[in-house]
Amino acid sequence: MRRGAAAFVLVFTGSLALFPRPARAQEGIFGGMQKGVETVFSTVSTTTTFASGAVTKTDTTNIYPALTLNLDALVYPNLRLNAGGVWELNRQSTRSLFGDTDSTITRNRPFFLLRSVNPVFSPGIGYFRREDRARTAGLSDVKLVNDEYAAYLGWNPAGGPLSDFQFLRTHTFDGDRAYQDVTKDFGSLNSNYDYKNLGAYYRGSYLNTDDQLRRSETRQVTHSGRVNYSSANFRRRLLWNATYNINHQDLRTLASGIGGEVALPLIAYAGLSAVSDLPTTTKLSQNALLIDGNLTAGAGVDLGLPAPAEDAQARNLGIDFLSPTEVNRLLVWVDRDLPVEVANSFSWDIYSSPDNVIWRREEGVLAAPFGPFENRFQIDFPAVSARYIKAVTRPLSVVVPESSRFPDILVTEVQAFMRRPAGEIDSRLTRTTHLVNTDVRLRLLDAPSVFYEGYYLYNGPDTAGASTDTLSNGVSMNHSFGRIYSVYARGAREQGSQPQGYRVATVTNATFTVAPVPTFRSTVLYTGQNEEVGGLPNSRRGLFVQNAGQPYRGVDVLFGFGWSSTRWESGEISRDRLVNASATIAPRQHVNLVFSFDDTTTERSGAFVGDPRSHLQRVYGALAVDPTRTLHLVLGGEVLAVTGRQTRTTLDFGTNWSPFPDGTLQFVFDYSEALRALEFGKDRSALAAVRWNVSRRSYIDVSYQRTKSEFVLLTTETRVFSVSIRFFI
Numbered sequence: 260m261r262r263g264a265a266a267f268v269l270v271f272t273g274s275l276a277l278f279p280r281p282a283r284a285q286e287g288i289f290g291g292m293q294k295g296v297e298t299v300f301s302t303v304s305t306t307t308t309f310a311s312g313a314v315t316k317t318d319t320t321n322i323y324p325a326l327t328l329n330l331d332a333l334v335y336p337n338l339r340l341n342a343g344g345v346w347e348l349n350r351q352s353t354r355s356l357f358g359d360t361d362s363t364i365t366r367n368r369p370f371f372l373l374r375s376v377n378p379v380f381s382p383g384i385g386y387f388r389r390e391d392r393a394r395t396a397g398l399s400d401v402k403l404v405n406d407e408y409a410a411y412l413g414w415n416p417a418g419g420p421l422s423d424f425q426f427l428r429t430h431t432f433d434g435d436r437a438y439q440d441v442t443k444d445f446g447s448l449n450s451n452y453d454y455k456n457l458g459a460y461y462r463g464s465y466l467n468t469d470d471q472l473r474r475s476e477t478r479q480v481t482h483s484g485r486v487n488y489s490s491a492n493f494r495r496r497l498l499w500n501a502t503y504n505i506n507h508q509d510l511r512t513l514a515s516g517i518g519g520e521v522a523l524p525l526i527a528y529a530g531l532s533a534v535s536d537l538p539t540t541t542k543l544s545q546n547a548l549l550i551d552g553n554l555t556a557g558a559g560v561d562l563g564l565p566a567p568a569e570d571a572q573a574r575n576l577g578i579d580f581l582s583p584t585e586v587n588r589l590l591v592w593v594d595r596d597l598p599v600e601v602a603n604s605f606s607w608d609i610y611s612s613p614d615n616v617i618w619r620r621e622e623g624v625l626a627a628p629f630g631p632f633e634n635r636f637q638i639d640f641p642a643v644s645a646r647y648i649k650a651v652t653r654p655l656s657v658v659v660p661e662s663s664r665f666p667d668i669l670v671t672e673v674q675a676f677m678r679r680p681a682g683e684i685d686s687r688l689t690r691t692t693h694l695v696n697t698d699v700r701l702r703l704l705d706a707p708s709v710f711y712e713g714y715y716l717y718n719g720p721d722t723a724g725a726s727t728d729t730l731s732n733g734v735s736m737n738h739s740f741g742r743i744y745s746v747y748a749r750g751a752r753e754q755g756s757q758p759q760g761y762r763v764a765t766v767t768n769a770t771f772t773v774a775p776v777p778t779f780r781s782t783v784l785y786t787g788q789n790e791e792v793g794g795l796p797n798s799r800r801g802l803f804v805q806n807a808g809q810p811y812r813g814v815d816v817l818f819g820f821g822w823s824s825t826r827w828e829s830g831e832i833s834r835d836r837l838v839n840a841s842a843t844i845a846p847r848q849h850v851n852l853v854f855s856f857d858d859t860t861t862e863r864s865g866a867f868v869g870d871p872r873s874h875l876q877r878v879y880g881a882l883a884v885d886p887t888r889t890l891h892l893v894l895g896g897e898v899l900a901v902t903g904r905q906t907r908t909t910l911d912f913g914t915n916w917s918p919f920p921d922g923t924l925q926f927v928f929d930y931s932e933a934l935r936a937l938e939f940g941k942d943r944s945a946l947a948a949v950r951w952n953v954s955r956r957s958y959i960d961v962s963y964q965r966t967k968s969e970f971v972l973l974t975t976e977t978r979v980f981s982v983s984i985r986f987f988i
Contacts, residue, residue, distance in 0.1 A: 292330045292343070295956070295987035299323040303660050304978045317355040324348050327987075337377045344369035362395040374411060381413035389632045392434075402434035405632040420452035420459075431632065440471040460485040476513040477521050481506070496702040504694035511687050522676040525586055526692065528718075530673060531577035531615070531649065532560050536877065537859065538610055538651045539618045540835065543577045549673045550578070554592045554634075557669030562593065562605070564655040564662045566913070571933065576673050577649030579615070581694070581718045582727035583758055585677055587642040589650050591627075592635040592672040597665070602629035604659045607638050607652050611645035616799070617825060617833070618649070639678070648675065657931045657944035658966040660979050694718050707738030712751070721758070729755035733766070745772045753790075760793025779808040784821075795828035803837075813845040830866035835859065849885035876900040881911075889917040907941065909933060925950045927962075943967045956987040 303319040329343035347366040353359065367390040374383025387407040394400045412424040426446040433439050447464040466479045487502040506526055530549025535541035548558035565571040576591060589609075603626045610618040621643050627636040638650055650673075655662050698714035712733045719726020733751025740746075748769040755762055767787045774780045787800045803821030810816065820838045827833075838858040845851050857877045864871065881895035895911040909932035916926045927948040932941055948962035960983040968975045 292328060293987060295327040295985065297325045297327070297983070297985040299664075299981060299983045301660075301979060301981040306976045307973055308975075309973045315356055317353065319354075320352045322348075322350045333376075334373075337375050338373065339376050340371070340373050342371035360395060360398075362393065364394075365392045366390070372409075379415055379417070381411075381415075383409075383411040385409040385411070391631060401438075403431070403439070403631060404434070405429060405431045420450045422448065422450040424448045436472070438472075442469045442471075443467065456489050458485075458487045475520075478511045478513060479524075480509040481524075483507075498700040499697070501697040502694070503696075505691070506694075507689070507691045509687070509689050520678055520680055522588060522678040525580065525584055525675040525677060527578045527673075527675060528581040528694075529579040530558070531575075531579060531647070532558070533575040534560075534572050535575060536572045537857075537875070538573060538575060538608065538649075539620070540616075540859070541575060541618070542615055543575055543647075543649065545579075549576065549670070552672070554672050555594060556671055557594055558671055560670040562652065562654050562668040562670060563666045564657065566666065571654055573651050573653050574670070575649050575651050576670060577610075577615075577647055578673060578675050580646055580648070580675075581716075582721065582725075583613075583644050583646050584675075584721060585642050585644045586648055586675045587640055588676040588678050589638040589648070590635045590672075590674040590676070591638065591650060591670060592633075592674070594634065594669040594671050596634055597629055597668070599629075601655065601659055601662070601665060602626075602636070604656060605636065605652050607636070607650050609638070609640050609643065610649050610651060611643050612647040612649075613645065614799075615647050618647075635672075642677070656933055656942060657946075658933070658942040658968050658977070660964075660977065663946060663948070663962060663964070664983070692719060692721070703734075707736055710735045712749070716755075725758040727755070727757055729753055729762075731766075743773060743775055745774075746770070757792055759795075762790060762792045764788060764790030778810070779806070781806045792828070796826070797828055798824075798826045800824050815843045817841045826865075831863060832865045834862045834864075836861075851883045853879075853881045853883075855879045870902070872902065874900075874902045889920060889922070891915045909941070923952045925952070941969050953986065957985055959984050 299321070300323070301321045303321070305317045305319075307315045307317075325345060325347040327343070327345050329341075331341050332339070334340045345366070345368040347364075347368075349364040349366075351362045351364070353362075367388065370385065370387040372383065372385035374385075375381040385408075387409070389405040389407075390402070391404075392400075392402040407427060407429045409428075410426045414422045414424075424447070426444075429443045429445075431439055431441045431443075444467040445465065447462065450461045452459045460483075462481075462483045464479075464481045467476070468478075469476045483504070483506045485502065485504045487500070489498075489500045491498050508523070510521065510523065512521070527550045530546045530551075531543035532546040532549060533541050533543045546558055546560075548556070549560075560574050560576060562574060578589075580586075605627065607624040607627055608620055609622045609624070611621050612618040622640040624638050624640060627638045629636050655665055655668065695717040696714070698712070701711040703709045703711055712731075712735055714731050715729070717726065717728040719728075731751050731753045733749060735747070735749040737747040738745065746769070748767075750765070750767045753762070753764045753766060765788070767785075769785045771783045772780065773782075782805045784803045784805070785801070786803075787798075789796075789798045791797070801821060801823035803819060803823075805819035806817070808816050818840045821836075823835045823837075825833045825835075836859070839856065841853075841855040843851070843853055855878070857875070859875045861873045862871065876899070878898045879895070880897075881893065884892045886892070891914065893911070893913045897909045898906065899908075900906040911929075911931045913929040913931075914927070918924060918926075927946070927950065929944075929946045931944050931946075933944075944964060944966040946962060946964045948960060950958055950960045952958045960981075962979075962981050962983075964977075964979040964981070966977045966979075968977075
């Protein structure tokens with residue numbers, strides 16, 4: 260402990276040495292280099308009490324200094340240099356019943372990127388090195404390295420296609436080449452061209468993976484193309500859109516050793532996401548950013564620690580394959596590197612669905628491997644064949660040590676794969692899939708507005724040689740009866756082939772809206788679908804009423820209820836009753852009250868497995884008050900009641916006080932409670948912190964956190980004292 264304290268004093272002194280000073284005259288390209296140092300000193304004490312009365316205690320001291328250098332400058336007209344790196348040291352000392360353990364983790368991240376900023380022709384090269392070394396005194400010394408060499412080329416001629424090419428060679432290995440020695444060559448070409456109503460897109464990629472230890476080498480070549488066209492004719496009475504996609508994959512196994520594995524990428528038609536604690540009945544919304552290929556930009560889903568009064572419901576991340584597809588791996592990418600204790604705190608549940616309405620839980624993954632060198636969770640599970648697949652997890656819990664350092668963990672991408680042992684794959688595997696989608700909308704009448712709506716969709720063949728196609732013919736109508744009443748209705752007949760057999764369906768939905776005054780609106784919605792697939796009937800009907808009003812200025816209220824019934828081909832019948840209400844009340848400028856209530860009852864009959872009746876109620880409320888301009892108070896609570904389980908409640912309280920108007924000094928206190936999904940219990944956390952914002956990017960933060968977690972067989976109590984110092988010049 261004395262050595263840890265001495266090291267902390269040394270690092271603290273070094274941090275103060277980088278305190279911003281008046282800039283001196285500097286010459287050359289290094290004048291704009293940013294220099295920063297961040298130091299975290301923490302002590303963690305964990306006490307575990309078992310049901311038998313036995314008690315264990317573990318004390319851990321962490322010292323975590325990090326140095327950041329970043330240079331971004333024009334070294335020549337139209338030539339930009341970005342170079343620097345991050346150097347981190349994490350020294351950890353642990354004292355427990357089994358003795359004392361000292362370990363050290365070092366991380367080095369040097370890089371440079373030289374690229375032209377010419378808007379027409381922009382070549383570039385780069386080098387990135389990531390090196391992690393973990394040493395435990397007297398036990399182990401493991402070094403893992405990832406070298407990446409990159410070449411880029413952008414070509415954007417006026418009036419021509421926009422094209423980007425990149426080539427990456429990565430070599431990942433441990434110091435002794437005993438556990439990992441993998442080389443990957445990856446090249447890609449993207450080209451996009453638009454001319455009036457016509458659009459064309461091409462993406463080609465090449466991936467060669469050579470695993471020296473497992474004597475396995477595979478080569479994947481992929482070509483993807485898309486052509487789309489849209490037109491409006493007869494004074495926009497006729498709208499027509501058509502899209503054709505083709506994807507060709509060629510996988511060659513050049514060498515097949517023992518233990519090698521090949522992950523075949525799967526084509527995602529749409530990305531899906533939602534925030535809900537009802538994963539079996541929540542319909543996900545489309546989220547194109549989850550499948551756009553950008554691994555660094557956030558897609559609007561945050562896994563970080565929720566602030567008081569923020570929505571802490573489960574995050575649902577899904578993919579639509581358009582037709583049933585076999586999948587057994589999902590990669591969930593995030594925007595930052597995560598320490599082991601944070602990454603391992605996330606548990607994942609896998610759900611599948613044929614229609615994005617009713618979901619079935621397939622598997623639970625307690626902890627998904629994260630990284631190394633890649634900011635993504637690797638979620639492996641037994642193979643599932645479904646059109647829709649999703650992974651569900653809750654945001655970061657308050658009981659995770661130093662969770663306050665991660666208020667934002669943004670999901671950037673979701674990718675699906677089918678992994679197979681390399682020895683089971685033929686020496687060459689090729690697959691070509693086609694996606695054809697065309698739709699027509701023709702206005703038949705102006706008042707009321709009546710439209711003919713038709714579309715044709717083809718997708719296939721899949722890995723088993725099966726394809727899906729659907730032809731739909733429908734009519735829709737919408738009309739407003741003055742200012743108060745409006746109605747919408749649609750009916751369609753769908754027919755086509757599915758892997759399970761021939762499908763025919765009748766789809767109907769209708770909406771009736773009443774708005775007697777500008778501040779009140781009531782909507783009645785009916786949805787229905789009767790279908791038969793391979794001679795087996797399915798049906799689904801639902802009736803919902805939703806009301807929205809503003810009885811007073813600053814008071815917004817939502818209230819709804821509904822019923823739904825689903826009959827499955829297996830003979831199971833499910834009937835659901837739903838009630839929901841929410842309100843946002845702002846009686847004064849600095850007072851805000853939020854309230855929500857959800858009630859769901861499900862009754863099952865026929866051939867089914869499980870309970871015949873389930874009932875869930877959830878009530879949530881939060882009050883936010885700003886007594887003064889520099890004082891913010893938040894109080895929130897939740898009550899959750901589920902059939903067969905004890906009613907559970909949570910309470911959250913937080914305050915933030917800045918004694919000075921500029922906010923450079925902040926005092927924070929937060930008390931939070933969270934429910935555990937699998938075992939009965941509750942997590943309680945209290946946090947007190949002081950933060951001094953020295954400048955826009957520099958601060959000193961001192962915090963003390965105490966958490967208590969209740970499990971069925973044991974209770975753990977953790978105390979964390981942390982000092983964080985960050986200075987940038």
